[in-house]
Amino acid sequence: MNLKRLQQSIEKIATYSDAGVGINRLAYTKAEQDAKRYLIRQFEDEGLTIRVDAVGNVIARREGLRTELPVVAMGSHIDSVYDAGKYDGVIGVMAALEIIRLLNEESIQTLHPIEVIIFSCEESARFSIATVGSKAMAGVLPAIDLHALTDRDGITMAEAFRENQLDLEQVERAVRRPASFKSYVELHIEQGPILEGERLDIGIVSAIAAPTRYRISISGRASHSGTTPMNYRSDALLGAAEIALEIERAAKAEAHKGTVGTVGVLTIQSGSMNTVPGEAYLEIDIRGTDGSSKQMVIERLQAVISRVEQERDLQISCTLLSHEQPVHMHPDIVHDFEETCEENNIRYKVMPSGAGHDAMNMAGLCPTGMLFVPSQDGLSHNPKEYTSIEQIGIGTRLLKDFILKSAIVTTNALQNKCLRSS
Numbered sequence: 001m002n003l004k005r006l007q008q009s010i011e012k013i014a015t016y017s018d019a020g021v022g023i024n025r026l027a028y029t030k031a032e033q034d035a036k037r038y039l040i041r042q043f044e045d046e047g048l049t050i051r052v053d054a055v056g057n058v059i060a061r062r063e064g065l066r067t068e069l070p071v072v073a074m075g076s077h078i079d080s081v082y083d084a085g086k087y088d089g090v091i092g093v094m095a096a097l098e099i100i101r102l103l104n105e106e107s108i109q110t111l112h113p114i115e116v117i118i119f120s121c122e123e124s125a126r127f128s129i130a131t132v133g134s135k136a137m138a139g140v141l142p143a144i145d146l147h148a149l150t151d152r153d154g155i156t157m158a159e160a161f162r163e164n165q166l167d168l169e170q171v172e173r174a175v176r177r178p179a180s181f182k183s184y185v186e187l188h189i190e191q192g193p194i195l196e197g198e199r200l201d202i203g204i205v206s207a208i209a210a211p212t213r214y215r216i217s218i219s220g221r222a223s224h225s226g227t228t229p230m231n232y233r234s235d236a237l238l239g240a241a242e243i244a245l246e247i248e249r250a251a252k253a254e255a256h257k258g259t260v261g262t263v264g265v266l267t268i269q270s271g272s273m274n275t276v277p278g279e280a281y282l283e284i285d286i287r288g289t290d291g292s293s294k295q296m297v298i299e300r301l302q303a304v305i306s307r308v309e310q311e312r313d314l315q316i317s318c319t320l321l322s323h324e325q326p327v328h329m330h331p332d333i334v335h336d337f338e339e340t341c342e343e344n345n346i347r348y349k350v351m352p353s354g355a356g357h358d359a360m361n362m363a364g365l366c367p368t369g370m371l372f373v374p375s376q377d378g379l380s381h382n383p384k385e386y387t388s389i390e391q392i393g394i395g396t397r398l399l400k401d402f403i404l405k406s407a408i409v410t411t412n413a414l415q416n417k418c419l420r421s422s
């Protein structure tokens with residue numbers, strides 16, 4: 001493994017960024033397209049054939065001896081959130097490039113073709129929709145959902161597509177058949193504090209948590225803060241506060257199952273210091289890999305809403321924004337990674353992913369696995385995001401080991417000849 005070269009690749013991609021703090025390489029921007037063009041050249045230099053699909057996914061293919069066999073795929077994304085770090089997504093793509101370089105240097109031929117996929121628009125930062133590229137590939141992204149989306153400068157997704165020589169009407173053409181894949185694996189930073197806290201090098205992802213999201217509107221009565229006695233009030237903010245605290249209590253009661261609940265948005269309509277709040281809005285995100293545990297939190301949310309409505313004389317409406325099911329990684333791949341860690345004395349843990357990834361969509365197409373390397377201080381979506389090159393190297397080695405097993409290495413020319421003629 002050439003750690004220096006791997007490090008240089010990661011640093012090189014970091015130079016493709018718009019102005020701002022840290023990395024700003026949002027989906028479908030020129031910075032992201034330039035980075036993709038640079039990577040296309042790198043893969044072409046390694047002899048791979050390149051295809052850009054209808055949603056902008058870059059697919060670099062290293063032919064197998066049996067071209068008709070299903071593909072062994074690896075990849076991740078290189079788009080970022082605003083003011084991001086260097087590692088999220090990028091390490092999965094750079095590890096894949098490093099593996100391709102190593103296979104070429106070692107003159108390794110495989111039976112199955114290998115593909116590196118750079119997925120488009122994994123982050124929801126620009127268009128409020130995540131994992132667009134892998135959703136399109138898995139056939140779970142109807143074009144109709146995309147037309148209403150705009151970024152914060154008012155640019156529509158259709159316009160962004162046109163700037164990239166893509167047509168939003170054509171996204172269905174990115175769909176691929178399950179039969180075209182043998183497996184998909186992705187290396188990614190953990191984006192949380194567990195691996196570092198437990199002094200582990202590798203997280204083997206067991207399942208990817210699915211969010212259930214609600215928007216809650218609370219209507220009370222705005223009134224003068226000085227003249228309205230306490231028992232005449234209908235305070236929307238206090239209703240919101242009770243709901244937020246109940247979400248915390250409910251999620252803590254389910255913490256042993258890995259379920260989490262967050263109120264990430266709480267706004268008061270025209271708040272002022274001398275007004276009892278009349279309107280409040282909450283946005284709630286509940287996640288977990290255990291469906292029934294998540295359901296417990298959802299039920300407690302529903303119960304607290306009806307209680308608070310009555311006790312505080314409020315009208316509360318609750319809109320379900322999304323309700324996704326957890327996705328399990330393939331047990332054989334999890335087991336395979338575990339064995340390799342055991343054999344090589346790598347300190348690892350089988351763990352769920354709280355964040356969504358392209359792997360969750362690829363799991364709908366083929367047996368899928370995912371590896372995490374530690375994030376320093378658990379930081380991600382932050383310019384301070386950091387993982388050491390040695391840790392990225394351990395993940396890359398595991399990924400390479402799996403790719404070679406899945407794609408089946410052929411060692412001598414005679415064997416290759418027999419296979420061709422068979």
Ligand SMILES: [Zn+2]
Pocket residue numbers: 077088089122188
């Ligand atoms: Zn990511």
